[in-house]
Amino acid sequence: MLRVGVVGVGNMGFHHARVYSELAKEGKVELVGVADADFERAKEVAKKFNTKPFADYRELAKEELDAVSIAVPTSLHKQVALEFIEKGIHVLIEKPIAESIESAQEIIKAAKANNVILMVGHIERFNPAVLKLKESIREGLLGEVVSISAKRVGPMAVRIRDVGIIIDLGVHDIDVISFLFDDKVKKVYARAGNVKHPAGVEDHALIMLGFSNGKSGIVETNWLTPHKTRTLTAVGTNGIAYLDYIQQKLTIYNDEWEKDAKINKREPLRNELVHFIECVKEGKRPLISGEDGLHALKVALKALESAKRDEVLEVD
Numbered sequence: 295m296l297r298v299g300v301v302g303v304g305n306m307g308f309h310h311a312r313v314y315s316e317l318a319k320e321g322k323v324e325l326v327g328v329a330d331a332d333f334e335r336a337k338e339v340a341k342k343f344n345t346k347p348f349a350d351y352r353e354l355a356k357e358e359l360d361a362v363s364i365a366v367p368t369s370l371h372k373q374v375a376l377e378f379i380e381k382g383i384h385v386l387i388e389k390p391i392a393e394s395i396e397s398a399q400e401i402i403k404a405a406k407a408n409n410v411i412l413m414v415g416h417i418e419r420f421n422p423a424v425l426k427l428k429e430s431i432r433e434g435l436l437g438e439v440v441s442i443s444a445k446r447v448g449p450m451a452v453r454i455r456d457v458g459i460i461i462d463l464g465v466h467d468i469d470v471i472s473f474l475f476d477d478k479v480k481k482v483y484a485r486a487g488n489v490k491h492p493a494g495v496e497d498h499a500l501i502m503l504g505f506s507n508g509k510s511g512i513v514e515t516n517w518l519t520p521h522k523t524r525t526l527t528a529v530g531t532n533g534i535a536y537l538d539y540i541q542q543k544l545t546i547y548n549d550e551w552e553k554d555a556k557i558n559k560r561e562p563l564r565n566e567l568v569h570f571i572e573c574v575k576e577g578k579r580p581l582i583s584g585e586d587g588l589h590a591l592k593v594a595l596k597a598l599e600s601a602k603r604d605e606v607l608e609v610d
Contacts, residue, residue: 296575297323297324297357297358298314298324300314301365301366301378302329306388306415307330313567322571323571330349331349331350351366359381361383371401385405386567387415389415389466390594402588413569418539422542423539424470427535431530435533435546436533436534436548437532439474439528441511442512442528444467444526445515449521451517458488458495459497459515460484460594460598469590471513475509478505478609479589483501483607484501486598498516499601500513501515501597532549533546535547542557
């Protein structure tokens, strides 16, 4: 049986531990332990999910582990990931992959050198509504998609945040729009600012993405809106699709009809972790590789630079 662990059991890491514990009850994995610098938090989560707590992730890395989820602050991703990768332990890193391109490249290089599966936790790729939209686009239900816009707004959550909204939230839709277009971002232009965030990082942004053949994407994101909204609109030559990430709902319109897609609603995180486990067991490439995570990070960093310079920038 696959032996797994979780490093960082704040908001997101807690849910990784929860899902792994559910999968453990189904006989699919064994949750070996959870680690957190806040040992009281580690003990609380470990007790809840019937596993072992660790104050230091290095101690967890000494256990017999096959795979680990890393959900620590972004600035620590490289440091923590390399500890496990160099021991041959397969790694899922919560998005973004790292705080810099150099750190991301080092993680990817180490994973290849140690023959380790590296997956980046861009959870919306596992949202059933997104997968249904991808299928609908592939089947030509919208004709040729020419633009995709996303809105990801809501109040500021109380949790550790060492990056601004573009890297923390904007990367979700940068990745999803790239996935839906099956293309990489070529150019980016962004406007961003800080109104409320105490750390002084940007808390609102509007990002325009340029793709091949004149196709475009727009991402609107902020921590200012009093209610949470997570939506996406895809415009094609023969129709338009409205997607709600939270409700996992997809509605498609054309000249003749309006219809709601039939979607088997499931928790995206569970879908993501099941996929990660399958990749580890079968030795296959994950849906979101280190390179995919690196591209989303590159675009987000270029968006930050664009906002500072007020210029359209090319993405390498």
